[in-house]
Each structure stands twice: as C-alpha cells, then as structure tokens.
Amino acid sequence: MKPSKEQWSSRFGFIMAAAGSAIGLGNLWKFPYITGTSGGAVFLIVYIIFLILLGIPILLSELAIGRFAGMNAIDSCRKINSKWGFAGAFGIIGAFGVMASYCVVGGWVIRYIINSVTDSRMSADYFAEYSSKSFEPLIWTAVFLLLTCAIVTGGVSGGIERVSSVLLPILIVFLVGIMIYSLTLPNAIEGVKFFIVPDFSAINGFSDFIRIVFNAMGQVFFSLSLGMGTLITYGSYLPKDNDLTSSTITIVALDTAIALIAGFAILPAVFSFGFEPTEGFGLIFKTLPAVFSRMSGGTFISSIFFVLVLLAALTSSISLLEVIVAWVCTKTKLTRTWAAIIVTLLIFIAGCFASLSIGAIPDIAIGNMSLFEFFSFFSDKVIMPLGGFFICILTGYVWGIPQASHEISNGGRLKFRMRKLFGVTVRYIAPALIAVIFAVSLFGI
Numbered sequence: 001m002k003p004s005k006e007q008w009s010s011r012f013g014f015i016m017a018a019a020g021s022a023i024g025l026g027n028l029w030k031f032p033y034i035t036g037t038s039g040g041a042v043f044l045i046v047y048i049i050f051l052i053l054l055g056i057p058i059l060l061s062e063l064a065i066g067r068f069a070g071m072n073a074i075d076s077c078r079k080i081n082s083k084w085g086f087a088g089a090f091g092i093i094g095a096f097g098v099m100a101s102y103c104v105v106g107g108w109v110i111r112y113i114i115n116s117v118t119d120s121r122m123s124a125d126y127f128a129e130y131s132s133k134s135f136e137p138l139i140w141t142a143v144f145l146l147l148t149c150a151i152v153t154g155g156v157s158g159g160i161e162r163v164s165s166v167l168l169p170i171l172i173v174f175l176v177g178i179m180i181y182s183l184t185l186p187n188a189i190e191g192v193k194f195f196i197v198p199d200f201s202a203i204n205g206f207s208d209f210i211r212i213v214f215n216a217m218g219q220v221f222f223s224l225s226l227g228m229g230t231l232i233t234y235g236s237y238l239p240k241d242n243d244l245t246s247s248t249i250t251i252v253a254l255d256t257a258i259a260l261i262a263g264f265a266i267l268p269a270v271f272s273f274g275f276e277p278t279e280g281f282g283l284i285f286k287t288l289p290a291v292f293s294r295m296s297g298g299t300f301i302s303s304i305f306f307v308l309v310l311l312a313a314l315t316s317s318i319s320l321l322e323v324i325v326a327w328v329c330t331k332t333k334l335t336r337t338w339a340a341i342i343v344t345l346l347i348f349i350a351g352c353f354a355s356l357s358i359g360a361i362p363d364i365a366i367g368n369m370s371l372f373e374f375f376s377f378f379s380d381k382v383i384m385p386l387g388g389f390f391i392c393i394l395t396g397y398v399w400g401i402p403q404a405s406h407e408i409s410n411g412g413r414l415k416f417r418m419r420k421l422f423g424v425t426v427r428y429i430a431p432a433l434i435a436v437i438f439a440v441s442l443f444g445i
C-alpha cells in the first residue's frame with residue numbers, strides 16, 4: 001500500500017474539483033424534479049436539515065480520512081483500521097453503480113444539445129421515442145464516457161483539476177443568467193412560491209412524509225457525493241496545510257447554491273408556461289423542451305442549458321471514475337491510462353444494459369425495477385447511506401474524535417471550532433438518523 005504521489009496544485013483547484021464532483025446531474029436534473037414530486041418547499045426544509053446533520057459531518061470525515069491516509073478509498077479506511085477496508089469498498093461498488101446509470105443520462109444530455117442546436121422539435125413524446133431506441137442512445141453514452149475517460153487519463157492536477165477549474169465557473173455564471181431570465185417570465189412567482197413556501201397539505205399521511213424524508217436523505221448523499229469514497233480519494237490528494245473545515249463548508253455551500261439556482265431557473269419557467277412540476281424523472285427531458293419551444297429565444301436558451309448540464313455531469317463523472325481508477329492503479333500494475341480505459345469499458349457494458357432496460361429491452365429488470373432504476377436506487381438509496389453510516393462509525397468510534405480532530409485541525413495548528421458539534425453528529429445523530437430512515441423506508445418498521 002503506497003501513498004498516492006499525486007496532489008492538487010492549488011486550494012482553488014481542489015475546491016473546483018470537489019465542488020465539481022458534488023455539482024452535477026444531482027443538482028440540475030434530480031434536485032428540481034425531486035422537489036417537484038416531493039411537495040416543493042417541504043422537501044427543501046428537510047433537505048437543508050439533513051445537509052447540516054449528515055452532509056457536513058460526513059463530508060468532513062471523508063476528507064479527513066483521505067488526507068490522513070493519502071491512499072485510495074479502501075486502503076485509506078484500512079489504514080485507520082485493518083478490518084475496515086469494506087467501508088471504502090462501498091465506494092468502489094457504488095461508484096460503478098452510479099456511473100452505469102449516470103453515463104446513460106449523460107448520453108441523453110449530449111443528444112439534447114445536438115437537438116437544441118439543430119433546432120429539431122422536441123415534443124413531449126420525443127423522450128419516450130428516443131430512449132426506447134436500442135442503438136442510438138448507446139452511441140451517446142459511449143461519447144459521454146469517452147470524454148470522462150479522456151479527462152481522467154490526464155491525471156489529478158493536469159486533468160481533473162484543470163478541467164474542473166474552467167468548467168465550474170462557466171457553469172455558475174451561465175446558470176445564474178438563465179435563472180435571472182426565468183425569474184422575469186410572466187407568472188414566474190408561482191414557481192418561486194412552490195419552491196420556497198411550504199404547503200403542508202401536500203403531504204398525504206405518514207408514509208408520504210417518510211417518502212419525502214427518504215428522498216431528501218438520498219438527495220443529500222447523491223448531491224454531495226457522499227459515502228462513495230470520492231471525497232476520501234480527493235482528500236488523499238490534499239496537502240497537509242489545507243483547512244478541511246473551511247473547504248467542507250465551501251463545497252457544501254457551492255453545491256447547495258447551485259441546486260437552489262437550478263430550482264429558481266427551472267421551476268418558475270415550468271409554471272410560467274402552464275406546466276406541472278411533478279413530471280419526475282422527465283422534468284428536464286420532457287417538460288423543459290416543451291417550455292423552451294414556447295419561449296422566445298428558446299432554441300438558444302435550450303442549447304446553453306443542456307451544455308451546462310453536460311459540464312456539470314462531466315465534472316461529477318470524472319470523480320466517480322477516479323475513485324475506481326485510483327484503486328485499480330494501486331492494486332494492479334496498470335498505468336492510469338490503461339486502468340481508466342478498462343474501467344470505462346466495463347462501465348459502458350453495464351451502461352448499455354441499463355439503457356436498454358428502459359427502452360428496447362424492458363425485460364432487463366430486477367424485481368419491478370428496470371436495471372437502470374435498480375442501479376440508481378441501489379447506489380443512491382442503499383450503498384451511499386450505508387457507506388455514509390460506516391464512515392460515521394469508522395470516524396466516530398474506530399478512529400475516534402480526538403484523532404480525527406487532530407487531522408482536521410492540522411495537528412492543532414488550526415482552531416477546530418465545530419469539534420463538539422462534529423463529535424455529536426458523527427457519533428450519534430448521523431448514524432442514528434441513517435439507520436432509522438433506512439429501516440422505516442426499506443422495511444416499513
């Protein structure tokens with residue numbers, strides 16, 4: 001087990017890469033549609049509570065573990081305790097599962113960019129028609145994976161950091177532009193109200209409330225890239241003088257800001273043109289194209305919007321691929337390039353089955369879920385919370401708060417003001433919350 005030699009070249013570059021991992025389809029695609037189907041502002045409130053109780057402590061723990069050990073996710077956990085490699089293994093398995101569905105959606109986004117630019121009409125039925133094709137979606141899935149692989153082969157500072165440092169600021173500036181435009185549309189206020197004024201009457205009983213809570217927890221994990229070894233891996237490339245607490249807060253703040261901006265960009269436009277926010281899954285692929293087609297300048301806005309979604313998706317998919325590649329590189333004699341190519345190929349194979357399962361071959365299913373739904377359910381509702389749970393136990397009990405705090409405070413050189421809160425959330429609140437919500441929603445206990 002040799003420590004990784006790669007490092008981020010600057011604090012800015014690291015923040016862009018880590019926030020780039022966090023900011024992705026989760027913010028621009030999932031967050032608005034889950035908010036739409038989970039009661040709007042009610043969901044938003046639960047989400048923010050989970051950010052504080054789960055998001056910040058787990059993210060900080062992952063960065064601390066990674067920087068302390070300086071190795072891939074599995075070996076970093078193992079360095080803390082030789083029996084705890086499995087906590088990092090969740091990340092490797094989960095990253096593969098997330099990537100298998102993420103690359104399919106990334107492929108749809110590329111297709112939508114092309115349609116926007118060529119001004120092809122995208123009626124609400126276009127999505128069903130396109131995703132049920134067998135061959136074409138696979139090509140765009142492959143293109144998305146090739147882009148991801150090319151960046152990861154460039155290395156940590158030369159590839160991931162350099163690309164994220166350019167793409168993320170572009171994304172932020174243009175998304176704010178679209179938000180301003182959307183907020184000035186007639187009737188936009190209805191979308192704003194839906195997003196920020198809670199309507200408790202929208203909750204139909206206890207089971208509906210649990211569904212919202214479970215969705216919010218899954219979304220915090222997915223959006224912040226938690227429980228997957230991504231931040232352990234990215235933390236392992238950090239120099240010893242980085243202030244982990246302020247990095248954590250910056251990453252969480254950026255991720256949340258982008259999710260909110262995406263909500264303010266999408267929901268007012270949806271309401272303004274008389275559509276419903278409850279489309280779910282297809283909100284940006286079915287409802288938004290219909291919205292764009294009614295807007296003046298819709299073709300232009302649509303092209304920019306889908307390019308932004310692609311940029312966000314890429315800065316996340318590189319982090320997912322990196323988790324697996326970093327591990328493969330230390331376990332085999334493969335170079336980074338070959339490790340990236342082989343892992344990408346395996347993901348592509350899984351992605352093909354996932355894509356076909358929601359289109360041409362619906363028989364590829366597990367229980368009553370298509371393989372695509374299964375990959376995403378299993379990774380963000382099962383693997384990520386479990387991974388997060390074990391990270392809390394590893395940090396809070398096995399490593400111990402004094403040792404973790406020693407790492408977080410850079411050996412006592414920085415003041416760790418949140419130490420008490422960190423200890424309580426990591427040892428008690430976060431694991432208890434995850435366990436209860438998990439049990440209630442999966443087994444109906």
Ligand code: PFF
Pocket residue numbers: 021022023024025026027095098221222223224225226228229230316317319320
């Ligand atoms: N956080 C990413 C998003 O919001 O799209 C998705 C993701 C990336 C999840 C990396 C997990 C991960 F390890």
